Amino acid sequence: MRGVATDIGPIHFVGIGGIGMSGIAEVMKNLGYTVQGSDVAEGYVVQGLRDKGIAVTIGHAAANVAEAAVVVTSTAITRSNPEVEAALERRIPVVRRAEMLAELMRLKSTVAVAGTHGKTTTTSMVAALLDAGGIDPTVINGGIINSYGSNARLGASDWMVVEADESDGSFLRLDGTIAVVTNIDPEHLDHYGSFDAVKDAFVEFVENVPFYGAALLCLDHPEVQNVLPRVRDRRVVTYGFSAQADIRGVDVTPVPGGNRFACVVRERDGSARTIEGIELPMPGRHNVQNALAAIGVALELGIPDATIQQGFSAFGGVKRRFTKVGEVADATIIDDYGHHPVEIRAVLAAAREGARGRVIAVVQPHRYSRLGNLMEDFQTAFNDADRVLVTPVYAAGEAPVEGVDAQALVDGLKRRGHRSAATVTDADALADELAATIQPDDMIVCLGAGDITKWAAGLATAIGERR
Structure with missing residues (x-):
């Protein structure tokens, strides 16, 4: 890994059992770093990390960071945590989860998936289509991807797919090559103070996309649609069920265990083609909407229509999503x-x-x-x-x-x-x-x-x- 040397010493994750923290810890372990952590309780995530060779201590105590070179914290961890206090006293760098994720993202081209709802499922679908297309991405997700048995995986390609958590505003550190916004609803107002501030943050997230990248926005959601006129000098691709969408879902038919649908793709020259007979093994119209975002990403990366169909038919879903x-x-x-x-x-x-x-x-x-x-x-x-x-x-x-x-x-x-x-x-x-x-x-x-x-x-x- 270019950037942070792998021999810097132990990287300690406070709250390593959190679904967002564990994914970063696992990828860094696979990259060759010495990774350890602590959490307040046992659980399947903690056990999974131990199975991968990561030392996890139950309970927070100053002694846990005695040998740490860096301490990583989640949004749930306050400065009064004994491990954070000890790190600060010893002048050990304390960084937020998003800052560490941003360091990983600097090294690859990244698809960053944001939105109040649907992030985890959409991230998983994007990963599945890239897998099907032979791209082999690194993935850091907010839920367990059933086909991986994990929420993270280190891939061999130059692409990375991450779930961008907006809860504390730190997703603004995550500059995606391709940014997806699924929806924008009043949430995390304890951090932002107002819904207007939430909307402003999503506009900034989209504007962080480089000129050679793209933003995929769900046109069905009125607040996402309101982002469109505020985004300047960035290429925007819209998706949804709206007749105005660039990536449009049509002919949605519930089938046992999921949905069958077609996708009308509007090309840049104004022409259109249809990807027929897409089988999605997840119920709910909202999941078809998530799938449309993944299709948009796949098309940006040149994945053929037939491969997209194959990727969805083999999609294994996400733990705790229906x-x-x-x-x-x-x-x-x-x-x-x-x-x-x-x-x-x-x-x-x-x-x-x-x-x-x-x-x-x-x-x-x-x-x-x-x-x-x-x-x-x-x-x-x-x-x-x-x-x-x-x-x-x-x-x-x-x-x-x-x-x-x-x-x-x-x-x-x-x-x-x-x-x-x-x-x-x-x-x-x-x-x-x-x-x-x-x-x-x-x-x-x-x-x-x-x-x-x-x-x-x-x-x-x-x-x-x-x-």
Whole structure:
């Protein structure tokens, strides 16, 4: 690796079990660096890193950075962390995750995928199409790519595909050769202060593209469309279902386990051609939209139409993106990371499209601040669910906020006309409730960015034991 010498000494990741941190750690390990880290708890990501030869300590302590040459932190790590304090005291460089990712990106041409929702799936699809095209990219993603069994991979080519996280503004350090913006919604307002500041950040992200690169923007999303007149001197390619899009999805047909669709490609000379019969093994119209972004990237890199078709047909999906995790009493259990109202609507629409029976949503609100700021949006996001069961808020380190809790969400759902919404106190209570009420062909969709995934993983067994 040019730039940072591999013999600088141990690179210590604080919070290495985070999905964004682990990918960078894994790639740097594969590049020949000495990598170590710490996290507050065990988990499948931590175990996966250990399996790759990375030493991980559970718990944060000053002693963990005694031999470190560099300390890398995520947005979740504060300056009061004992490892960060010790590093600063010893004058060990402390860098943010995005700064380290930017160093990796400097060495390659990069596809950077940003947006409030859909980043992880879109990044995975781009990687799949580049793989199919023989490009062999380095990939750093925000979710486990099923075909890799990991969220990261070191490739042999000069191309890199990364998920660009906008949550703390640090994605502005990531200068992509090709930038993708899937959508722009009010999110992370605790950092930005206003939605206008969020929109300004995405404009800057697009303008960071070099003159020889391209920005792919989703024309279906009004706030992304509003970016267009603000971008100067950069080549823009639009995608979506809009008749005005350069990469346009048409003839979307749900099929078992996914969608079939066609793509109309408008060339620079104004002519158009159609890529027919694309089979995407993921349900939901929103995933077709994500696929259109990946098609746009693939075409920029000269990947043939037939290879694009092959790449999608072999796409293995992403962990926790509409992932089937169990069956019980002829009902299906789905685990999904969706935790924003827009994501929840899209996931439940996909569930409604594919369900033979009722759709039962089990939602774990993630952060009091998000639930409070978007309460009205949450209260109208569950219309495609026949039943809604709301768990306690997953705090993610935040203090409780009076009047912002599971009951407030349930009350709001009922005021807005939902016929069946209730709270559940814990995983056992959820299993009790479902064991008594599920019916054949029900689809139980567990939603959230916290530990609801553990509830989902054990739910089939827990229900079975109670029936």
